[in-house]
Amino acid sequence: MTTNNYKTDALVIGGGLSGAISSLQLARAGVEVTCLEQGDWTTPDDYPGDKADFELRALKQWHANPNVRDWPVDYRILEDTSDIKPLLFNGVGGSTILFSAHWMRFLPSDFRVKSLDGVADDWPIKYEDLAPYYDANEIDIGVSGIAGDPAYPDRPEYQMPPLPIQPWGEKLAAAHSRLDWHWWPGSNAILSRPYANRRPCVQRSTCRAGCNEGAKSSADRSLWPTAIQAGAKLQTGARVSRILTNDKGLASGVLFADRDGNTHKVEAEIIILAGHAIGSTRLLLKSANAQFPDGLANSSGQVGRNLMMHPLARVVGLFDEDMTSWQGHWGQSIYSMEFAETRAEHDFVRGGKWNLAPTGGPLTAATYPTDGKPVIGEDLHDRVNNWLGRSALWGVTAEDLPEAHNRLLLDKDEFDEDGDGLPRLIYKTSENSRRMLAFMTDRVKESFAAAGVTKTLQQSFAPDAGWHPLGTCRMGKSPDSSVVNKWNQCHDIANLYIVDGSTFVTSSSVNPAATIAALARRAVDKIIRERGSSTRTDS
Numbered sequence: 407m408t409t410n411n412y413k414t415d416a417l418v419i420g421g422g423l424s425g426a427i428s429s430l431q432l433a434r435a436g437v438e439v440t441c442l443e444q445g446d447w448t449t450p451d452d453y454p455g456d457k458a459d460f461e462l463r464a465l466k467q468w469h470a471n472p473n474v475r476d477w478p479v480d481y482r483i484l485e486d487t488s489d490i491k492p493l494l495f496n497g498v499g500g501s502t503i504l505f506s507a508h509w510m511r512f513l514p515s516d517f518r519v520k521s522l523d524g525v526a527d528d529w530p531i532k533y534e535d536l537a538p539y540y541d542a543n544e545i546d547i548g549v550s551g552i553a554g555d556p557a558y559p560d561r562p563e564y565q566m567p568p569l570p571i572q573p574w575g576e577k578l579a580a581a582h583s584r585l586d587w588h589w590w591p592g593s594n595a596i597l598s599r600p601y602a603n604r605r606p607c608v609q610r611s612t613c614r615a616g617c618n619e620g621a622k623s624s625a626d627r628s629l630w631p632t633a634i635q636a637g638a639k640l641q642t643g644a645r646v647s648r649i650l651t652n653d654k655g656l657a658s659g660v661l662f663a664d665r666d667g668n669t670h671k672v673e674a675e676i677i678i679l680a681g682h683a684i685g686s687t688r689l690l691l692k693s694a695n696a697q698f699p700d701g702l703a704n705s706s707g708q709v710g711r712n713l714m715m716h717p718l719a720r721v722v723g724l725f726d727e728d729m730t731s732w733q734g735h736w737g738q739s740i741y742s743m744e745f746a747e748t749r750a751e752h753d754f755v756r757g758g759k760w761n762l763a764p765t766g767g768p769l770t771a772a773t774y775p776t777d778g779k780p781v782i783g784e785d786l787h788d789r790v791n792n793w794l795g796r797s798a799l800w801g802v803t804a805e806d807l808p809e810a811h812n813r814l815l816l817d818k819d820e821f822d823e824d825g826d827g828l829p830r831l832i833y834k835t836s837e838n839s840r841r842m843l844a845f846m847t848d849r850v851k852e853s854f855a856a857a858g859v860t861k862t863l864q865q866s867f868a869p870d871a872g873w874h875p876l877g878t879c880r881m882g883k884s885p886d887s888s889v890v891n892k893w894n895q896c897h898d899i900a901n902l903y904i905v906d907g908s909t910f911v912t913s914s915s916v917n918p919a920a921t922i923a924a925l926a927r928r929a930v931d932k933i934i935r936e937r938g939s940s941t942r943t944d945s
Contacts, residue, residue, distance in 0.1 A: 410668075410670050411670065411671040411672070411673070412670075412672060412673075413659075413672070413673045413674065414438050414439065414440040414639070414672060414673075414674050415437050415438040415439065415674065415675050415676065416432050416437050416438065416439040416440070416674060416675065416676045416677075416678065416933075417439075417440055417441075417442070417659070417660065417672055417674035417676070417677050417678070418432075418439060418440070418441040418442070418678045418680055419441075419442055419646050419649075419660065419677065419678065419679050419680060419681050419686075419689070420441070420442075420443065420500065420679070420680035420681040420682065420685065420686070420906070421441050421442075421443030421445070421497075421498045421499065421500065421625070421626075421630070421640060421642070421680075422499060422500020422501060422502060422625055422680060422681075422682065422906075423499075423500055423501075423502050423625045423629075423919060423922055423923055423926075424680040424905040424906045424922050424923060424925075424926035425441055425443070425500070425625075425678070425680035425681075425905075426441075426499075426625040426626075426629035426630050426633060427543065427546075427625075427629060427905075427923050427926040427927050427930070428441075428678050428680060428905055428926050428927075428929075428930045429441045429630075429633045429638040429640070430546070430629055430630075430632060430633035430636065430638065431927060431930040431931065431934065432638065432930060432933075432934065433633050433636035433637040433638035434636050435934045435937075436637075437934065437937065438637075439637075439638050439639065440638075440639040440640075440641065440672065440674075441638060441639065441640045441641070442641050442644040442646055442660070442662055442672070443497070443498055443640060443641070443642050443643075443644060444479055444496055444642075444643070444644060444645040444646070445477075445479040445495075445496035445497030445498065445642065445643075446479065446497055446498065446642045446643060447497070447498045447626065447642060448497055448498070448499070448503060448616060448626070450616070450617065450618045450619065450620050451618075452616065453468070453612075453615055453616030453617065453618050454467070454468055454612070454615050454616070455610055455612025455613075455615055455616060455617070455618045456610070456612070456618045460612055460615065460767075461766070461767050461768075461769035461770055462769065463615065464612075464614065464615045465769075465773075468504070468615040468616070470493035470494070470495065470501075470504050470614070470873070471491055471492065471493055471870070471872075472492070472494060472495075472496065473485065473491075473492075477496070479496045479497065479643075479645075480496055481496075481688075481822060481828070481829070482820075482822075482828055483684060483828070483829050483830075483831060484817055484820065484828050484829065484830040484831065485831055487830060487831060487832045487833070488715070488831035488832065488833040488872075489715075489717075489833055489834055489835045489867075489869060490715040490716075490717065490833060490835070490868075490869055490871060490872040491869055491870050491871075491872050492684060492831060492872045492875060493870075493871070493872045493873045494682055494684065494685075494873075494875075497626075498625075498626045498630060498640065498642060499624040499625040499626030499627070499630070500625060500682065501682065501873070502595075502622075502623075502624040502625045502626075502919065503616055503624050503626065504614055504615060504616065505614075505624075505873065505917075505919065506613055506614060506736050506737050506738070506763070506917075507594045507595040507596045507613060507622050507623065507624075507735075507737045507919075508592065508593070508594060508595075508737050508738050508741075508761060508916075508917040508919075509544070509547075509549045509551070509593045509594055509595040509917070509919065509920050510593060510741070510759070510916035510917050510920055511533075511536075511540050511558065511561075511916070511920050511921065511924075512533065512536075512914045512916060512920075512921050513533070513557070513558070513743075513746065513747065513914065513916070514532065514533040514534075514559065515747055516533075516805075516912055516914040516916075517529040517531065517532050517533055517911075517912075518532070519756065519807075519912045522748070523748045523755045523756065524755075525755050525756075525807055526807050526808050526911070526912050527808070527880075527882070527911050527912070528911070529881065529911045529912070530881060530882060530883050530891070530892040530911075531881075531892050533559065535928070536921065536924040536925070536928065537559070537561070539923075539924035539925075539927040539928045539931075540561075540920060540921075540924045541561070541562055542927060543920070543923045543924060543927055544564065544565060544920075545565065546628065546629060546632070547595055547623045547628045547629065547923070548565050548566070548595065548597055548601045548602055548604070548623045548628055549564050549565055549566070549593060549594065549595050549623070550564060550565070550566040550567065550568050550569050550593065550594050550595075550596055550597060550598040550599075551564040551566075551567075551568050551591065551592070551593030551594065552564065552567065552568050552590075552591050552593075555590045555743075556588070557588060557590070557743040557746070564593065565601060566597060566598045566599045566601060567598055567599070568591035568592060568593070568594075568598065569592065569594060569596060569598045569607060569609075569735050569737070569739075570609065570734070570739075571591055571592070571739045571740050572729070572730075572731070572733075572734045572739055572764070573729040573730070573731075574725070574729050574731050574739070574762070574764075574797075574798035575739035575740050575762055575798075577725070577729075577798075577857040577858065578739075578740060578762055578798065578800075578853060578854075578857050579740055580857070581853055581854075581856035581857035581858075582742060582744070582853065582856075584856055585852070585853070585856050587742060587744040587853070588742050588743050588744040589740050589741070589742045589744075590740060590741055590742075590743075591739075591740055592737055592738030592739055592740055592741055592761065592762075593738075593741075594735060594737035594738060595622065595623035595624075595628075595737075595919070596613070596617075596621055596622050596623065596735050596737055597621045597622075597623070602628070604620050604621060604627060604628075605619050605620055605621055606619075606621050607619065607621040607622075607735050608621070609733050609734050609735060610733065611732060611733045611734050611735065611736050611764045611766065612736065613735055613736035613737060614736050643664055643665040644662045644663075644664060644670075645662055645663045646660050646661070646662045646681075646689060647660075647661050647662060647663060647669075647692065647824045648660060648661040648689075648692065648693050648824075649677060649679075649689060649690070649693040649702055649902070650671075650693075651693075651695060651697055651698065651702070651899070655697060655898070655899065656899060656900065656901050656902075657674075657677040657702075657899050657901050657902040658673060658674075659671055659672050659673035659674055659677075660672055660674075660677065675901065676901050676903070676933060676937075677901065677902050677903070678903045678904075678905055678929075678930070678933075679902065679903065679904045679905070679906070680904075680905050680906050680926065681906060682875070682906055682907070682908075683713075683814075683875040683876055683877065683878050683879075683906060683907045683908035684814060684829055684831075684875050684878075685906075686878075686879060686904055686906055686908050687709060687710050687814050687829070687878040687879060687908055688814070688816070688829045690702045690703055690704065690709050690879070691704075691709060691710065691815070691816050691826075692816065692824065692826045698898070702896075702898070702899060702902065703879070703889050703890075703896040703897070703898045703899055703902060703904075704889070704898070705885060705897070705898050706885060706886055706887055706888060706889060706897070708879070708880060708887065708888060708889050709878065709879055709889055710813045710814040710815050710878050711810045711811075711812075711813045711878065711880075712808035712809065712810060712812065712813070712877040712878065712880050713812040713813050713814055713831065713832075713833055713875060713876075713877055713878050714806035714807070714808055714812070714874075714875070714876040714877045714910070714912075714913040715806055715812075715833055715835075715872050715874065715875055715876075716803050716804065716805075716806050716871070716872075716873065716874040716876070716913060716915075717803075717804045717806060717835050717839045717840075717842075717843060717867065717868075717871075718801060718802065718803055718804070718843075718867075718868040718871035719801075719802045719804075719843040719846060719847050719850075719864070719865060719866055719867060719868060720799060720800070720801050720802070720864065720865045720868055721799070721800050721802075721847055721850040721851060721854065721862055721863070721864040721865075722765060722774070722776070722793070722797050722798070722799050722862065722863045722864070723797060723798050723799075723800070723854035723857065723859035723861075723862050724792050724793060724796060724797050724859055724860055724861045724862070724863070725796050725797065725798070725857075725858065725859055725860065726796070726858075726860050727796065728795045728796055729795065729796060729798075730795050731764050731765050731795050731796065731797050731798055732764060732765065732766060732767050732794060732795050733764060734763070734764035735764075736763055736764060737761075737763070738761035738762060738763060739761075739762045739763065739764070739798075740761075740762045741759060741760060741761045741762070742759070742760040742853075743759060743760075744760075744849075745757045745758055745760075745845075745846060745849060746758065746759055746805075746915050746916075752842075752845065753841050753845075754838045754839075754841040754842040754845065755807075755838060756805040756807070756838075756842070756915070757804075757805060757842065757915055758802045758803055758804045758805065758842055758843070758846045758915045759802070759803050759914075759915040759916050759917075760800050760801070760802050760846075760850065760853075761800070761801050761803075762798055762799065762800055762801075763798070763799045763801060764798070764799070765793060765794075765797040765798060765799050767794070768790050768794055771789060771790045771793035771794050771797075772786060772789070772790050774793075774863075774865075775865050775868070775870070776863040776864060776865050777863075777864055777865060777866055792861070798854075800850045800853065800854070802843065802846040802847070802850060803874075803915050803916070803917070804839045804842045804843050804846070804915060805842075805912070805913055805914055805915040806836075806839060806876075806913045807836060807838060807839075807912070807913075808877050808880070808911070808912065808913075809836065811832070811834070812832065812833045812834065813832050813833075813878070814829055814830065814831055814832070814875075814878050815827075815829075815830055815832065816828070816829060816830070817829070817830045831875075835867070840867070843866060843867060844866065847864050847866055850862075850864075851864075873917075874907065874913070874917070874918050875907065875908075876907045876908070876910040876913050876918060877907075877908065877909075877910045877911070877912075877913065878908040879904050879908035879909050880908075880909060880910065880911050881894065881909045881910070881911050882911065885897035885898065889904065889908075889909070890903070890904050890909050893928070893929055893932045894909055894925060894926075894928075894929035895929070895932075903929055903933065905922075905925060905926035905929050905930070906922060906926075907922050909925065
C-alpha cells in the first residue's frame with residue numbers, strides 16, 4: 407500500500423555527485439526538482455579522521471566496501487564472482503564522502519579509442535563537448551591545481567593553487583625530471599585556500615574516511631547547500647524500489663520506502679537516474695515489467711554489460727630519511743601521465759595514470775597488502791619502523807577496456823528486501839590489463855630508484871580497489887548497441903536520463919568524478935533548454 411503520494415516536475419534518484427549537479431542546475435533554472443537519497447547526511451564530527459582510533463574505524467565502520475561496512479542503508483553486493491571488490495557509499499554526497507578527491511579530466515584520446523587504437527568503441531561526443539562543463543563544475547565544486555599540464559589541452563586556471571606536494575613529492579618530481587618523464591602537481595577537489603565559506607585542508611591524511619574540516623569538496627559540502635538554497639528538495643532515507651512506466655512507455659514515477667518501511671509514490675515528468683553504475687543498473691533491472699520484461703531501457707540487452715573496474719597496482723618506496731609521510735592529503739601529491747596512452751613498443755594498448763600519495767599511520771604500515779607472505783614478528787616491527795613517515799605510495803590505475811562478459815546482473819538465488827535478486831558483479835581482469843600493470847610496476851620501481859629509495863614493496867594487483875565501476879549503461883548512437891544517447895537520454899524511454907558513471911563508453915585511466923559531473927551538467931542543461939518539448943534531439 408502506498409501513502410503520501412505527490413508530484414514533482416523532475417525527480418533525481420541518488421544524492422551523490424551527479425545527483426547533486428543535476429538538482430543544482432534544475433533548481434537554478436526554476437524547475438521543481440526533488441532528489442531521493444536512500445542514505446543520510448553525515449557531518450564532519452561523524453568522521454573518524456580526528457579520532458585516535460581512525461585506522462581501526464577505517465577498517466570496519468568506515469570501510470569503503472558496503473559489504474564490510476554493513477550500515478542499514480547499504481545493500482549487499484555479491485562479489486565472489488568479481489576479481490575486484492566494489493567500493494561505494496550510500497548517503498548525501500555519495501562516494502565523494504570517501505573518495506580521495508583526485509580531480510582529473512579525460513584525455514582527448516579517451517573519447518576516440520576505437521579510431522586511434524582499434525579497440526573498444528568511440529564515444530559519440532568528444533573532449534571539446536565537455537570542456538565548458540568541466541570548467542563550470544570546478545567553480546561550483548572548488549578544485550586546487552595548476553593549469554598548463556602539457557598532457558592536456560589548454561584550460562582555465564583552477565580556483566586555488568595546488569596543495570603542497572610534500573617532501574616525498576619533491577623527491578619523485580625531481581626523479582621524473584631526471585628521467586625525462588611527465589609529472590605534474592596534483593589537481594584535487596580539496597581546498598588549499600578558504601573557498602565558498604569552507605576551510606582549507608590541514609593535511610591530516612584521513613581523506614578516505616570523510617573530511618573533518620569540510621575542505622574536501624564532497625557533494626554534500628560543495629553542491630547540496632547551494633542546491634537546497636536554490637529550491638531543490640532533498641529527501642533522505644528514501645530507498646527507491648521501482649521506476650514506474652505508463653501506457654505510453656514513458657517513465658511516470660517511482661516507488662520508494664521510507665525509514666519506517668512505508669511505501670510512497672512520486673510522479674514526475676522527467677526522471678534522472680544518478681545512483682552509481684551499480685545502483686542505477688540494479689534499479690533498471692529491478693523495474694522490469696510487462697512492457698519492459700528485461701528491465702527498463704534494455705531493448706539492446708546492454709544494461710549491466712561492459713562493466714569496467716579500473717584495475718590498480720600499488721608500489722610503496724621506503725626512504726632512509728624521515729619525511730613525515732603519514733601526513734598530507736590522501737589525494738594526489740603529484741601525478742604522472744607518462745604511460746597513459748598507447749605506444750607501439752608496448753605489449754598492451756592504452757595505459758595507466760600514476761598518483762603519488764602519503765602512506766598513513768602505524769596500522770596502515772602493518773596491514774597494507776603487498777605481494778608475498780604476511781609479515782610477522784620482528785619483520786613486522788622492522789616494516790613499520792622503515793615505513794612510518796619514511797615512505798611514499800605510487801598508485802597506478804589501468805585503463806580498463808569494455809568487454810560484454812564483464813557485467814552486473816540480478817542473482818537468481820539471493821534476494822533483497824523487495825524480493826528481487828541481489829546485484830552480482832561478474833568481472834574478470836583482462837590480459838591486456840594484467841600486462842599493463844606488470845609493465846607499470848616495473849617503471850614505478852625505476853621512478854623510486856631514481857628518487858633514492860632503499861626498498862620497494864608492491865601489490866601487483868589490488869582486489870580491494872573497486873572505486874570506479876563504469877560502463878553498465880553505455881552511451882552510443884544506436885539503440886541496438888547502447889542504452890543512452892549522447893545526451894544521457896535513454897533510447898527506449900525518452901524522459902528517463904542516466905547521469906552517472908554507468909554511461910561511460912571507455913574508462914580512461916584517470917579518476918572519473920570530473921567526467922561524471924561534466925556529463926551530468928551537460929545532460930541537464932539540455933533538459934532545461936528543451937523542457938516542455940516532446941521532441942527527441944539526438945544530433
